[in-house]
Amino acid sequence: MKSVILIGMPGSGKSTVGVLLAKRLRRGFVDTDLILQEKDGRALQEILDTEGAEGFIATEERILTDFVPTGEVVATGGSVVYSQSLMEHFSRHGILVFLDVHAEVLLPRLSNLDTRGVVRRGGQTVQDLWNERDPLYRKWAQVCVDNSMDNHESVIEAIASLPELHARKG
DSSP states (O other), X not given: OOEEEEEOXXXXXXXXXXXXXXXXXXXXXXXXXXXXXXXXXXXXXXXXXXXXXXXXXXHHHHHHTTOOOSSOEEEOXXXXXXXXXXXXXXXXXXXXXXXXXOHHHHHHHTTTTTTXXXXXXXXXXXXXXXXXXXXXHHHHOSEEEEOTTOOHHHHHHHHHTOHHHHOOOO
């Protein structure tokens, strides 16, 4: 059974959709930010404050490479897309689903950038982050689902009906 690996910007709804999708598919749910915090022993923002953006990305890569999805719905942190090896790792273990949300929709959702543990460099704005990350998410995604309207039922239905999720390994 393939895992569903949700990728996207902070505030795109990965955790919310992930929990609801896991219930719908009767699967486990994993949030990689929680794995990172548990294994490292620090909150995301504390890792960022101590290590900086590059150190955070290296820590995330080191810890999450040991996590092997086995059929769960997985919500990743928004910064996993900066690590080619993590993206290759996740793409080997599941279907990468990009929750696409327009930058202007994210602005009110991300009013707490300085305390939320969002990896950014040199005071990047939400628009700057979106401009940088959107092409990376699209590069890796096997499926793109628009979540700009926060219509979780239609997003969950679009993902749950993917034929790849119902194919049996021979």
